[in-house]
Amino acid sequence: MPMGTLYLIATPIGNLEDITFRAVRLLGEVRLIAAEDTRHTRKLLQHLKLQTPLTSYFEHNKLIKQSEILLALQAGDVALVSDAGTPALNDPGYELVRAALAAGYAVSPIPGPNAAIATLVASGLPTDTFLYLGYLPRKSGERRKALAEVVDLPFTLIYLEAPHRLLAALKDMQAQLGDRPVAIGRELTKLYEEIFRGRLSEAIEHFSQQAPRGEFTLVVAGRSASEETWTELQLKTAIDQARSNGEAPARMASRLAAESGWPRRTIYRMILETEA
Secondary structure (H helix, E strand, O other), X not given: OOOOEEEEEOEOOOOHHHOOHHHHHHHHHOOEEEEOOHHHHHHHHHHHOOOOOEEEOOXXXXXXXXXXXXXXXHHOOEEEEOOOEOXXXXXXXXXXXXXXXXXXXXXXXXXXXXXXXXXXXHHOOOOOOEEEEEEOOOOHHHHHHHHHOOOOOOOEXXXXXXXXXXXXXXXXXXXXXXXXXXXXXXXXXXXXXXXXXXXXXXXXXXXXXXXXXXXEEEEEOOOOOOOOOOOHHHHHHHHHHHHHOOOXXXXXXXXXXXXXXXXXXHHHHHHHHHHO
């Protein structure tokens, strides 16, 4: 009969003082800690003066380790941690959660640091409705397609990005979404914490002057209801001009949606109708 609880314990994203009292207590009480990188987590445990047994759990061993962790839950509580922040976000932790629930074990979140929420609340952009979308696709074509799917949404958008793709991602964002306000968090809670706030064009200029380092969180404004909407005549004129320049229909629709205030689907339909 199931008896253990799987605790999803958030750990610091930078400053070790951000860990909660409850997280420290549970990390010392559980029978086993499943960690994304045992070397990284061992350093945290040494800092906390804890000696809880560790096992690895990450993308490439999740199928093998899942059985081991479920077996450990039969004997008592287990903690799941990532390298930094809240586990089960952008990692295979959610699959372990599903397996534990299916087996009848309790699953309990232990809240704490989260880079996406930390950047959002400090961004100065609306926080009443937002959409967390994780990492953008690696390839520009796929990235632009993903951005085109959210161009008409009024929600604040949250993305994660690696340093070597940051500039390319910002340029694709500007091309697909328009020159929207953005906040970009880096090294949050650490000594050299930085939160850039400005327009996408300004962000491109800012990060072009330095070699981006660290993991980045991008918080981008959604479509504003107050944005001025073009007249139908203005839109048709812009479509004719873009067609004469040889711009592809899909890219044209995304760009004009960001600039005109018209829904992308409506613009795309108008493009196809005028081509018929």
